[in-house]
Amino acid sequence: MQRIVFLALMCDCLVQSAVFGSWRTYEVYQPVIERLSVSDSAGGELLYNHGTAIAWYQNRWFYLWNANELPGEAKPNQLIYQSTSRDGQDWSEPSPAFASSSNSILPVTPDGGTQWQPAVGVVDDELWVFWNQWGSEEVRGSFFSRLDSPDGKWQTNRLKWGVNVSGPKEVEGWRIYPSQNLYRLRNGRILVSVIMIDQSGPAGDAPEGVEGWWALEKRNSVLYTDDGGKTWRVSAGWTLPDESWTGWEPTMWEQSDGSVRMFARHNVHPKYVQGAGLPPSQTLTVSVSHDSGETWSKGELVPLDSTVSMMHVIPQDGRGIWQTPAADDDLGGRRYFMVHNDVSEPGWGIARKNITLYFKRGDGFEFTAGVGLTDHERLVSYPRLWSRGDALYMSYTRGPAYGSSARLARISPLPDPKKYYILPRNNMPASPRPEINDSNLCFEGRQHVEAMSSLNFNDNGMSLGAFVNMIEGDVLIDTRGSGGGFVFMLVNGEGGLLYPRLLFDGYGGAGPRSSLGLKRSEWAYTGFTLDADAVEVTFYVNGRQERLPVDIGGPVPSLSGSRAYVGNSRPGSELQGMVGRMRFMSIYDGMALDASGHTWLCGQFKDEPGIIDASEGAEPQAEPVLVLDPANTVDFENNFQLPQDLKDLGVSCEIESGVELLTFSGAGSAGVELDENHRSKGDAVELKMNFRIESEEPVTLLTIGDAVSPARIHAIPSGSLMDILITSSKGSKLIGTVTKNSWNEIFVFSSDDITRVRISDGEWKEASHEPRGSWVYIGEGFPGERPSKTGKFSVKVNSILSRVN
Numbered sequence: 001m002q003r004i005v006f007l008a009l010m011c012d013c014l015v016q017s018a019v020f021g022s023w024r025t026y027e028v029y030q031p032v033i034e035r036l037s038v039s040d041s042a043g044g045e046l047l048y049n050h051g052t053a054i055a056w057y058q059n060r061w062f063y064l065w066n067a068n069e070l071p072g073e074a075k076p077n078q079l080i081y082q083s084t085s086r087d088g089q090d091w092s093e094p095s096p097a098f099a100s101s102s103n104s105i106l107p108v109t110p111d112g113g114t115q116w117q118p119a120v121g122v123v124d125d126e127l128w129v130f131w132n133q134w135g136s137e138e139v140r141g142s143f144f145s146r147l148d149s150p151d152g153k154w155q156t157n158r159l160k161w162g163v164n165v166s167g168p169k170e171v172e173g174w175r176i177y178p179s180q181n182l183y184r185l186r187n188g189r190i191l192v193s194v195i196m197i198d199q200s201g202p203a204g205d206a207p208e209g210v211e212g213w214w215a216l217e218k219r220n221s222v223l224y225t226d227d228g229g230k231t232w233r234v235s236a237g238w239t240l241p242d243e244s245w246t247g248w249e250p251t252m253w254e255q256s257d258g259s260v261r262m263f264a265r266h267n268v269h270p271k272y273v274q275g276a277g278l279p280p281s282q283t284l285t286v287s288v289s290h291d292s293g294e295t296w297s298k299g300e301l302v303p304l305d306s307t308v309s310m311m312h313v314i315p316q317d318g319r320g321i322w323q324t325p326a327a328d329d330d331l332g333g334r335r336y337f338m339v340h341n342d343v344s345e346p347g348w349g350i351a352r353k354n355i356t357l358y359f360k361r362g363d364g365f366e367f368t369a370g371v372g373l374t375d376h377e378r379l380v381s382y383p384r385l386w387s388r389g390d391a392l393y394m395s396y397t398r399g400p401a402y403g404s405s406a407r408l409a410r411i412s413p414l415p416d417p418k419k420y421y422i423l424p425r426n427n428m429p430a431s432p433r434p435e436i437n438d439s440n441l442c443f444e445g446r447q448h449v450e451a452m453s454s455l456n457f458n459d460n461g462m463s464l465g466a467f468v469n470m471i472e473g474d475v476l477i478d479t480r481g482s483g484g485g486f487v488f489m490l491v492n493g494e495g496g497l498l499y500p501r502l503l504f505d506g507y508g509g510a511g512p513r514s515s516l517g518l519k520r521s522e523w524a525y526t527g528f529t530l531d532a533d534a535v536e537v538t539f540y541v542n543g544r545q546e547r548l549p550v551d552i553g554g555p556v557p558s559l560s561g562s563r564a565y566v567g568n569s570r571p572g573s574e575l576q577g578m579v580g581r582m583r584f585m586s587i588y589d590g591m592a593l594d595a596s597g598h599t600w601l602c603g604q605f606k607d608e609p610g611i612i613d614a615s616e617g618a619e620p621q622a623e624p625v626l627v628l629d630p631a632n633t634v635d636f637e638n639n640f641q642l643p644q645d646l647k648d649l650g651v652s653c654e655i656e657s658g659v660e661l662l663t664f665s666g667a668g669s670a671g672v673e674l675d676e677n678h679r680s681k682g683d684a685v686e687l688k689m690n691f692r693i694e695s696e697e698p699v700t701l702l703t704i705g706d707a708v709s710p711a712r713i714h715a716i717p718s719g720s721l722m723d724i725l726i727t728s729s730k731g732s733k734l735i736g737t738v739t740k741n742s743w744n745e746i747f748v749f750s751s752d753d754i755t756r757v758r759i760s761d762g763e764w765k766e767a768s769h770e771p772r773g774s775w776v777y778i779g780e781g782f783p784g785e786r787p788s789k790t791g792k793f794s795v796k797v798n799s800i801l802s803r804v805n
Helices: 002-018 595-603 633-639
Strands: 026-028 032-039 048-057 060-068 079-085 114-123 126-134 141-147 155-159 175-184 190-202 216-225 232-234 247-254 260-266 284-289 312-315 335-341 355-361 380-388 391-398 405-412 420-424 435-437 440-444 449-454 461-472 474-478 486-492 498-504 523-531 536-541 544-549 563-566 579-589 626-628 650-656 659-665 669-672 684-693 699-705 710-718 721-728 731-739 743-751 754-759 765-768 775-779 792-796 801-804
Touching: 032 060, 032 079, 048 114, 048 126, 048 380, 048 391, 048 405, 060 114, 060 391, 060 405, 079 114, 114 190, 126 175, 141 175, 190 247, 216 247, 216 260, 216 284, 247 312, 312 380, 335 380, 335 391, 355 380, 355 391, 355 420, 420 650, 449 633, 461 474, 461 486, 461 595, 474 579, 498 523, 498 536, 523 595, 536 595, 626 633, 659 669, 659 775, 684 699, 684 775, 699 743, 699 754, 699 792, 710 731, 710 743, 721 754, 721 765, 731 754, 731 765
Parallel strands: 026 420, 114 175, 175 247
Antiparallel strands: 032 405, 048 060, 060 079, 114 126, 126 141, 141 155, 175 190, 190 216, 216 232, 247 260, 260 284, 312 335, 335 355, 380 391, 391 405, 420 669, 435 440, 440 579, 449 563, 461 523, 461 579, 474 486, 474 563, 486 498, 523 536, 536 544, 579 626, 650 659, 659 792, 669 775, 684 743, 684 792, 684 801, 699 710, 699 775, 710 721, 721 731, 743 754, 754 765
8 A cells, every 4th residue: 555655646746847848828819710702603703713822922912723614623724813902802803824915924725624723932022833734745734933023924934854843763754733832941942842643554552443543653742942943853752651642732841950841631532441531530641851852751640630631831930931031040939820621520522621720839740720710611621821910811712613612711810929829629510500590591501400290292293392592502301211202402513503403212312403503692493393103303493494204223212201301411311401591492292383383482482583473373272291481480380390509519718707718518629739749759748727517418628649549538427526537548547526616626747658637636547548649629629520519617718737848
């Protein structure tokens, strides 16, 4: 017994004495975020907008991106466009940057090919852009464009092997694909993030079944110049071991010791892995160069939750990007920003949400997720940063390829470089409960209402009509289940329009799609009448109709399914919910809605542009089996169930008796900005704070470690008290017991393969785990695909302290 007591006391002394760094105090970072569209596919001529970049050049903003009047990616004559602004609010009309004589001295046209992904930088008094063009052998290549005045025209040169580009023999002749913005090192060298593509055939380590472009060897690399851009050299680059086909879209920055660190996308499509795609902790890769980008270490995975998409890293002070660094600049301890999707669920396109501002102090890869910048906008990706004055400016893409918009977010004020911050996150799913405004149900892709009872139909068919205003398409109603049911949805298609489609239970993605399109962001009537006996369906859009066969490879299944989900698909489906408003939906048994009935129903909203007069139709004689009309409050509440409103879950900042509190609900969390530390070198992180548990449900108080091997501090109900436990993959230990609604102090020490915790004056308890990095989140740092919806606790902001040894 004496030995156990002695060891406990010794452990306490070691923890207290080992850490001698300065305690860091904290403020909460809560910037104002303003968002706007530079090119909106809903109302503009450009229906595809992607690969955005932004830069301040002399006296105005330049915004460049690849776009097309045709919807969809890689359509013929996709060009790089530009728009300018003096204030970041009012933007000029988009115009081709390099393919038009109005902006370029010698225009470069793709002749049916495509232009891609501008990478920008300001070098001395010039604006530089690197970009790529695909197409025939005559037009294919990488290009370097320069602007010597904001009112001038671009001068463009092609980058050619053996002319102005050289490199190691092993990559000589490979395709050079610019990826990310320029970076200038303290030694004067200018780097451009690129991907090197070997087009001679599949990579030797490409697995069986990986074919075409996906199978090509693709190395993350840099193009660099030491003579101001006259000549360029490319490095041999790097890949993950035994995965030379998975590199894509790198970004890099200089560290305090002169090394260059690079992140890259782990580009594995879901069809090449089991499940929905790579786990979130395997989507980001890293390598380091110790010779200014000429050679690189073998790639490794970064144990951070995200998704397969492009990211961007910049230093807050701008040295290396918009400020030229001096050779003797000390870069130690400076803050870096990364913008990337903060996501803890697998997926490919559907996981591209919640672009977040990550913080990092000093060297390393431990970027801490913080403030969400895109709210609950759906399908957001490819962010790029620039800074001016007291604000960050982020360009990004919103929406699918068949209707994407070029967007801009302004984040202000900037964090104080001398202060440390707590970073409330926005990684909680949007509330499933839609708002009701002006008798319209408002959906943002994740909301739904559910019918109180299942829909039952006769076997000969059914009819449906709805009045909607759609920003993005997808599911209007889903009744699948119990061996029957259907999905009625709007899908992206030609001309950036949305097209009605009908799917059936048991037939996967098979189902008729109409060629009658409706415009985004305008009120429209759409519906259908299904004749199951004739195995055909008639679609209706704003008075137009189209009859199609129901060619699904089998008979029309039973239409009677489960309780209808309106606005989204039923749980377990990969289909996405609609983004827009629904004013009305009416469903009939059989073919009660003939052409005249659809005309009459459409005409009930004749005051909207493009809607026909109701007098041209006849009201159906049959009663509908289900009516959704939010304006009829009584019937709506009797027929539909609204899901629980979860919009208050997450993190909120409050003042109580003059003290600033952060309140955490469910799986809400906030990142803790730490000093530079390297767990691999034995550095330790210490943290303490005062907390108060405010509910009887389980909750995560702290998460320490990384996304692959975290330790968590949980509060679990135990009678009238709450047990505090530390857990990891190797087990769980009781730390102590606290009373609900009482303030308690918690101490944490984490280093090497252990994390130790104690409550107030209690004993230290520890958990073994093996993280590669030290992240600290208050709350649930790595919530997984289905975060907890219970639990609540508060923390005094002025009690949060951290230090690093």
